[in-house]
Structures are given as structure tokens and as C-alpha cells.
Amino acid sequence: MNVAFWGTRGSLASPGPDTVRYGGNTSCVEVRSGEHLLILDAGTGIRRLGQAISPTQRRIDLLLTHLHMDHIQGLGFFAPLRRPDLEVHIWGPASATMTLAKRLSRYLSPPLFPVRVRDLECALELHELPTLCEIGPFRIRARHICHPGATVGYRIETDDGVLTYLPDHEPALGARPFPREPTWTSGYDLAEGADVLIHDAQYTRDEYPQRVGWGHSSLDDMLSFARLAAVRRLVPFHYDPGRSDDALDAALADAMGRASPTFPVTPSREGESFVVER
């Protein structure tokens, strides 16, 4: 299972000289196994990913964690959606009152966007998330996690290993003092024993108390959650748009100094890739 980052930023795209190393595009992760392609979220990073997809690709599965703008804003600029020979499956959560199609249409329609979902030329299928599904070699489990609105996290397994993706996640909100027993911790069963955990890294420890309930983690809580779930490797992700590369380095070093993790911590960088293996 190969993983590549096309957007690592949270909340708002933040290109500029201060975010060159970690990247300024919002959430988008490419996951490949053989010819099978999953895309996790459709933030602004998906535009460049769309340009890199081979014309011979016949199917794409796009897994949305939720429908906040930073996770869907790139959708209208994802060129493969205009390929009639391509099958695109979009998986995501419905809300309590609206279907996934209706929720997506709120963005992909005027006045927010000139093109409607029904005008897309690819063979598009929308799937409201079941708990479990299989797509090619990927065995996928989705589960609602602690973040405002209908938001899921994903556990993606192949014979090669386990990848868990929790880009917007505030486990400390439902488990204070944090951390506490695993069973009562949001996202635990998705992350338990994962080979790689990609996790929300939005705030510093000092920032978090002013942002409780906004749906994101402090770096310290991210490290505690990874330890609780006994993951093999942690990949911080979804950085605050106001955090420069230097400030992120300093904040991570600070949190790591307190936590002394026993597992590798490798912050996600736009343009980088790695292989998930046991």
C-alpha cells in the first residue's frame, strides 16, 4: 500500500513562503495498491493529483471523511470528474436530515460553484457510508468520530498493512481527563495497532484550551492517542493554516519532548510518499 500526500493543511489553504516545506494545500491523500486507487478527501490538493492520474485509470474511489470545505473544495477542480470513460465512486457520510448527494450539491451548484453534480461527465456513483466495505484489495472500516457534524474516520487494511486516517479528530473532548480507557475514546477501534496513523495535528497544547469543541487535537493529545492505540508509526496531518513551517517544527519538537514517543513520528509533507507495511 503506497501513500502520497497532495494536501496536508487543515481548515484553509495557506500557500506562501512560510509553508513551502509542509505544504499549503488542504487535505488530500492518495492511497494505491496495484492499479487500485483510493483518494482520501478532496481538499485543494486534489487538483494536482487529478493532473497526475493516468489516462488509463478506469476507476477511482474517493473517500470523504466529512463535508467541511477544506475537505471538498478541490472537488470541482478534479479533472478526472470530466472524463466520460472513468468510473468515480464517492463515499461519504450523510447527515441526520440530508443524503450525501444533497449535501455535496450544496457546494457543487450555484452560487458557490458553476457546475452541478449532475453535469459531471464521469460515471459517478455516490455511496453513503456503510460500516464496512471492500474495494479491490482494500478492506475499509468507517466509523463516526469526534468532530462537529457527521464525520468519519477510516481504517484501511490490505495484506500489506493497516492505515488509519483521522484527519479531523478531537478525542479529548469525549474523554476527559485525556487519555483514559481505550473503549471510551473516540477513534480507538479504528486506530488500534495500526501500522500507520495519519492524525489531526492542528493545535499546540497552549492553544487547545481556547478551542475545545472545535473538533481538532493538540499535538500532545495526538501523541497520547497514538500511544493509547499502540500504533507503529504516527504521521501528524491537518496543520493549522496559521502555522509556519518553522513554528510547526518548534511545536512538534516541544510536544515530542514532553511525550517521548516510543514510535516513529514523521510529519506529513505535501509531495512526499511512503509505503505502509507490517
Next chain:
Amino acid sequence: MAQPSIEVILTRELSSALSTPVFLVDPKGNLLFYNEPAESILGCRFDETGEMSVEVWATMFVPSDVEGRPLPAEELPLVIALSERRPAHSSFYIKGLDGTAREIEVTAFPLIGHGARLRGAVAFFWERREP
């Protein structure tokens, strides 16, 4: 124990922050949690009882009507909230594990989460006292 849904996790967290007694069950009616204010009415700490099946908790507090007749489980607000997916309210007597009988008033709600899935039910209750 399987991990509870996020709706149940957040309800437990909410109940931990309330001074109102709260009793939380899973979709089968099994007790998952009651908060500290509930402990003084039920006469025991949650840490001592832990989780319980509906068959156990529905009888161990000996719910009964004003005449002292035992109330069947299906008449308890929490059981109604689960089985009929609607709020239910009633008042009745219980006997706490400290041996004290108390009249309580209970309002229970089903916890219907994303995708209209039943996640459990929650009861808010309080002791009735003569004015």
C-alpha cells in the same frame, strides 16, 4: 465490550459534566454508565457496579409503583425509549443498594444517531420530595 458509538461516548461525557442524575444504556438496554449525581440516588458508585445487563439493573433497584407492586421492565421509561424509539416519562419507587427506598421521576430519550441508527438511550431522573 465493543466500543460504543461516538453519540454514546459524547453522551457519557455530557453526563459527567451534569449535576442531574443520568443513566445511560446501549441499544440492548445494558447499562453503560451512570454519573456521580445518580450514585447518591441509586445508593452505589458506578465504579463498584460497573456495566450490567438490562435483566440485572431492571430488577436490582426493585422498581415498584405507589402500592409497592413491582414494575415490569417493559414499563420502565428507558425500556420504552429503546423499544418504541420515543421519549417516555414516569415516576415510581426504587430501592437503592444502600437499602433506602426513594420516589424518583424519570424522563428517558432514545439516542438515535447518524443514519437513524439506534445507539442507546439515556434517562435523566431526580428524586421526588414533598414540597
